Amino acid sequence: xxxSAAASVQPSPRETLDSVVxxxxxxxxxxxxxxxxxxxxxxxxxxxxxxxxxDFPAEIRAPAGTTYGVSGYQxxxxxxxxxxxGDAPDVLVAMNPAALKVNDEALKPGGLVVxxxxxxxxxxxxxxxxxTNPLEDGSLDKFRVLALDISKMTLAAVQELGLGSKEANRxxxxxxxxxxxxxxxxxxxxxxxxxxxxxxxxxxIAEANIAALNAGHIYGENAxxxxxxxxxxxxxxxxxxxxxxxINGNEATAWGLVTGARLAGLEMMYGSYPIxxxxxxxxxxxxxxxxxxxxxxxxxxxxxxxAAVGASFGGAIGVTGTSGPGVALKSETIGLAIAAELPLVIxxxxxxxxxxxxxxxxxxxxxxxxxxxxxxxxPLAVLAAATPGDCFYMAIEAVRIxxxxxxxxxxxxxxxxxxSSEPWPLPDLDSxxxxxxxxxxxxxxxxxxxxxxxxxxxxxxxPGTPGTEHRxxxxxxDRNTGHISYDPHNHHLMxxxxxxxxxxxxxxxxxxxxxxxxPEGDLLIVGWGSTYGAISQAVRVLRARGNSVSHxxxxxxxxxxxxxxxxxxxxxxxxxxxxxxGQLVKLLRAEMDxxxxxxxxVTGQPFLIGGLIDAVSERLRNGS
Amino acid sequence: xxxxxxxxxxxRKDFASDQEVRWCPGCGDYAILAAVxxxxxxxxxxxxxxxxxxxxxxSSRFPxxxxxxxxxxIHGRAPAIASGLKLANPNLDVWVITxxxxxxSIGGNHLLHVLRRNxxxxxxxxxxxxxxxxxxxxxxxxxxxxVTPSSPLGSIDQPVVPARFALGAxxxxxxxxxxxxxxxxxxxxxxxxxxxxxxxEILQNCPVFNDGVFEMITDRKTGPxxxxxxxxxxxxxxxxxxxxxxRLDPQTLSLDIVTIGEGGVTxxxxxxxxxxxxxxxxxxTDLPDVVALGVLYRHPGPVYNEAAxxxxxxxxERFGDPDLHALLRQGHTWTVS
Numbered sequence: 001x002x003x004s005a006a007a008s009v010q011p012s013p014r015e016t017l018d019s020v021v022x023x024x025x026x027x028x029x030x031x032x033x034x035x036x037x038x039x040x041x042x043x044x045x046x047x048x049x050x051x052x053x054x055d056f057p058a059e060i061r062a063p064a065g066t067t068y069g070v071s072g073y074q075x076x077x078x079x080x081x082x083x084x085x086g087d088a089p090d091v092l093v094a095m096n097p098a099a100l101k102v103n104d105e106a107l108k109p110g111g112l113v114v115x116x117x118x119x120x121x122x123x124x125x126x127x128x129x130x131x132t133n134p135l136e137d138g139s140l141d142k143f144r145v146l147a148l149d150i151s152k153m154t155l156a157a158v159q160e161l162g163l164g165s166k167e168a169n170r171x172x173x174x175x176x177x178x179x180x181x182x183x184x185x186x187x188x189x190x191x192x193x194x195x196x197x198x199x200x201x202x203x204x205i206a207e208a209n210i211a212a213l214n215a216g217h218i219y220g221e222n223a224x225x226x227x228x229x230x231x232x233x234x235x236x237x238x239x240x241x242x243x244x245x246x247i248n249g250n251e252a253t254a255w256g257l258v259t260g261a262r263l264a265g266l267e268m269m270y271g272s273y274p275i276x277x278x279x280x281x282x283x284x285x286x287x288x289x290x291x292x293x294x295x296x297x298x299x300x301x302x303x304x305x306x307a308a309v310g311a312s313f314g315g316a317i318g319v320t321g322t323s324g325p326g327v328a329l330k331s332e333t334i335g336l337a338i339a340a341e342l343p344l345v346i347x348x349x350x351x352x353x354x355x356x357x358x359x360x361x362x363x364x365x366x367x368x369x370x371x372x373x374x375x376x377x378x379p380l381a382v383l384a385a386a387t388p389g390d391c392f393y394m395a396i397e398a399v400r401i402x403x404x405x406x407x408x409x410x411x412x413x414x415x416x417x418x419x420s421s422e423p424w425p426l427p428d429l430d431s432x433x434x435x436x437x438x439x440x441x442x443x444x445x446x447x448x449x450x451x452x453x454x455x456x457x458x459x460x461x462x463p464g465t466p467g468t469e470h471r472x473x474x475x476x477x478d479r480n481t482g483h484i485s486y487d488p489h490n491h492h493l494m495x496x497x498x499x500x501x502x503x504x505x506x507x508x509x510x511x512x513x514x515x516x517x518x519p520e521g522d523l524l525i526v527g528w529g530s531t532y533g534a535i536s537q538a539v540r541v542l543r544a545r546g547n548s549v550s551h552x553x554x555x556x557x558x559x560x561x562x563x564x565x566x567x568x569x570x571x572x573x574x575x576x577x578x579x580x581x582g583q584l585v586k587l588l589r590a591e592m593d594x595x596x597x598x599x600x601x602v603t604g605q606p607f608l609i610g611g612l613i614d615a616v617s618e619r620l621r622n623g624s
Numbered sequence: 625x626x627x628x629x630x631x632x633x634x635x636r637k638d639f640a641s642d643q644e645v646r647w648c649p650g651c652g653d654y655a656i657l658a659a660v661x662x663x664x665x666x667x668x669x670x671x672x673x674x675x676x677x678x679x680x681x682x683s684s685r686f687p688x689x690x691x692x693x694x695x696x697x698i699h700g701r702a703p704a705i706a707s708g709l710k711l712a713n714p715n716l717d718v719w720v721i722t723x724x725x726x727x728x729s730i731g732g733n734h735l736l737h738v739l740r741r742n743x744x745x746x747x748x749x750x751x752x753x754x755x756x757x758x759x760x761x762x763x764x765x766x767x768x769x770x771v772t773p774s775s776p777l778g779s780i781d782q783p784v785v786p787a788r789f790a791l792g793a794x795x796x797x798x799x800x801x802x803x804x805x806x807x808x809x810x811x812x813x814x815x816x817x818x819x820x821x822x823x824x825e826i827l828q829n830c831p832v833f834n835d836g837v838f839e840m841i842t843d844r845k846t847g848p849x850x851x852x853x854x855x856x857x858x859x860x861x862x863x864x865x866x867x868x869x870x871r872l873d874p875q876t877l878s879l880d881i882v883t884i885g886e887g888g889v890t891x892x893x894x895x896x897x898x899x900x901x902x903x904x905x906x907x908x909t910d911l912p913d914v915v916a917l918g919v920l921y922r923h924p925g926p927v928y929n930e931a932a933x934x935x936x937x938x939x940x941e942r943f944g945d946p947d948l949h950a951l952l953r954q955g956h957t958w959t960v961s
Contacts, residue, residue, distance in 0.1 A: 244957060245952070245956065291946040303733075303737065307705065310709035336698050464672060464713060469692055474696065484688065
């Protein structure tokens with residue numbers, strides 16, 4: 001067996017690294033996402049902390065070999081705490097010329113490029129837009145290059161299984177993975193098990209992929225690597241003990257919604273219309289029907305949220321998920337839920353805008369739409385998840401607030417947090433506080449707009465209950481009877497009641513406090529949503545350099561948390577980095593009597609830690 | 625005080641709310657409201673288990689006048705809201721109230737999909753061929769040439785035939801009646817008894833903006849010559865003395881109006897109504913000079929909300945009790961010690 005053979009080889013000394021960023025890149029059909037996720041699992045098993053980020057092409061099946069068909073998967077793993085998928089890769093795996101063309105600029109100078117020369121044909125070079133072969137023209141001199149004919153070696157490895165050339169060629173990602181496993185000292189067992197499971201009905205394909213994986217590994221064991229290229233070791237990180245899994249944001253959101261509904265003791269109705277990058281929320285939830293979940297793939301975005309509102313009227317928790325364009329379409333119906341005061345959760349997995357914008361790229365540009373984007377004075381609660389794992393807790397919180405305050409809640413995530421993954425310490429479910437719902441069923445003195453004195457939430461009486469028959473709707477209601485009212489004074493009071501109800505949520509939410517650093521000082525960096533990791537890492541570096549910098553991260557966007565004003569005013573200046581053209585910064589200026597500086601990046605990509613450090617350092621030097 | 629013990633039998637007053645009805649004097653909606661309030665008790669419905677969901681428009685005020693649960697929603701979206709409600713609680717008896725503008729213009733998409741899915745609802749579309757609430761613009765069912773404030777030279781829109789739209793969408797029940805008809809309760813009863821989406825077009829007079837548009841059909845004198853009341857298994861006959869009928873022209877696959885006894889036409893040549901025949905229903909949707917009323921089409925099919933419940937049950941049987949602990953651990957996990 002290969003493992004015993006490998007054990008007999010004297011392991012060469014490995015160079016120890018503290019942290020590594022690898023980007024796997026290839027054609028859409030090269031299986032880079034699978035390769036990356038397998039490497040991730042093996043890396044988690046090796047005890048490193050890690051973060052990943054897939055970068056899919058917008059096209060479903062772009063023509064093979066073109067730059068717009070390149071699919072990438074980046075993983076950052078380390079012997080220490082990791083919060084982002086890393087800035088510049090240390091290692092680039094380029095399965096074809098287009099993958100090299102798209103990614104070589106991102107690679108660190110001196111970085112390692114693993115290249116499949118078998119794909120560097122004249123035709124592929126032309127398709128990628130190369131006039132000369134980069135393997136020969138010296139343009140890769142600033143990198144360490146490991147150029148191998150992976151295609152040919154893969155075919156040799158699987159030859160005796162007698163596969164067709166297409167199927168045999170498909171195994172080259174596993175050959176590459178085997179080599180990468182050897183380079184970084186990862187175990188193959190888990191991937192072998194996975195291949196056997198995945199191809200249980202096609203054992204020959206499983207065998208071929210395993211043969212390729214082993215061949216890549218053996219190549220690493222035996223080959224004399226070029227000067228400057230070693231095998232590496234990244235020691236395990238000092239992670240908090242416990243049980244872990246990898247999780248991405250959409251998965252965590254789906255599971256959080258289900259957990260929230262169960263903590264409330266309610267059935268959940270998820271209405272949705274497919275939209276990138278929110279669609280797999282629907283896919284995840286459609287598989288969880290035995291958890292009391294009904295999924296409804298509606299005819300459009302409006303019907304999706306309307307069905308959720310109908311379900312909430314019926315006593316379930318109505319949820320809808322979408323991205324920015326979908327929120328725009330749902331606005332009127334969200335307004336109806338505000339007027340009728342029904343619970344509703346809207347998950348907005350933000351993407352680049354305006355209009356269709358950049359569907360597969362990330363952005364944080366729906367904040368103002370979420371907070372203000374409706375006709376009339378139409379307040380609701382807005383939350384934002386900071387990390388993939390945080391999506392789980394924020395989804396529960398969205399369900400809790402929606403029910404407790406009888407209001408729509410928008411949960412903002414984004415394409416980055418939705419698709420990137422991190423090791424996640426599994427929550428202790430018993431520590432989560434249930435918030436069971438008892439629908440109102442007392443006809444005595446009933447009208448639908450009876451309010452809870454503390455929360456100002458109206459009663460939730462549902463069809464099927466004798467004695468509490470009532471009519472609600474989008475027309476203004478009399479505050480004392482629930483009947484239609486055009487009374488001017490009543491409308492004023494009802495507008496205030498809706499506003500005060502939402503403002504009051506802050507009394508039941510965490511108080512603002514700095515996440516990292518001192519509670520006062522020179523500079524406070526205020527972030528929100530998925531930029532948590534990059535800001536946090538940047539602030540760690542800046543503080544280590546002796547700067548007076550602190551980080552506060554907002555999860556409750558609306559209402560803003562209590563105590564925020566005081567924290568903001570305890571610093572000489574405030575900087576607000578956002579992946580938009582300056583939205584939270586406007587909200588803070590309007591509400592908090594501060595004038596923060598805005599730091600924006602609207603490239604469809606997350607912040608780079610280095611970029612943040614440089615920008616902040618420059619401001620500190622200039623005395624801002 | 626405990627809730628009132630459930631009554632065994634309700635009457636029309638139990639279904640009337642305490643709200644003053646505020647449609648224009650002479651509006652056809654009054655007659656429809658009275659018919660519904662009269663019919664529901666006879667069908668064994670209870671106020672607490674009945675829900676009226678409406679969109680926007682004159683007709684959509686309807687829920688406020690029913691002492692049942694009600695939701696006056698937003699323009700065109702009632703079918704989607706009703707679908708969500710029915711999915712959340714399939715035991716409720718859910719009625720959708722819509723109009724020609726609400727259901728066929730702004731909400732046409734939702735009407736299409738609620739019908740093709742066959743969600744178990746009763747959908748009453750009040751067709752007055754005009755926008756009443758916004759003060760008299762032409763609607764998608766207005767006739768070509770209709771002069772209104774937004775069409776001073778006459779509407780150039782080709783009208784949609786509601787029953788034809790419903791059949792095209794895959795409706796399993798299509799009926800037609802008019803506001804003041806004594807047979808409206810029969811249509812409502814048939815709709816209620818049908819499992820799946822029941823579509824009832826109700827021709828409704830708007831005395832302010834489109835008065836008399838259906839007069840030829842609904843007038844006591846002229847009506848009999850223009851009303852064809854359908855009965856399953858009975859010949860398609862109409863006229864003051866039932867002397868007229870519909871005969872199939874096999875060359876053109878269309879229905880001709882003939883007079884029995886004239887030109888050698890016998891009763892045997894008159895087409896017999898078959899509610900399950902979609903082709904016949906299609907021909908009946910838009911006849912020249914006569915309007916088919918009653919049940920045009922009734923052909924039960926799989927019901928969406930029942931299929932949703934069945935899938936839930938299937939998932940429960942296949943995957944067992946919901947276990948969040950196991951859910952979070954599906955796939956690969958590892959322990960850091």
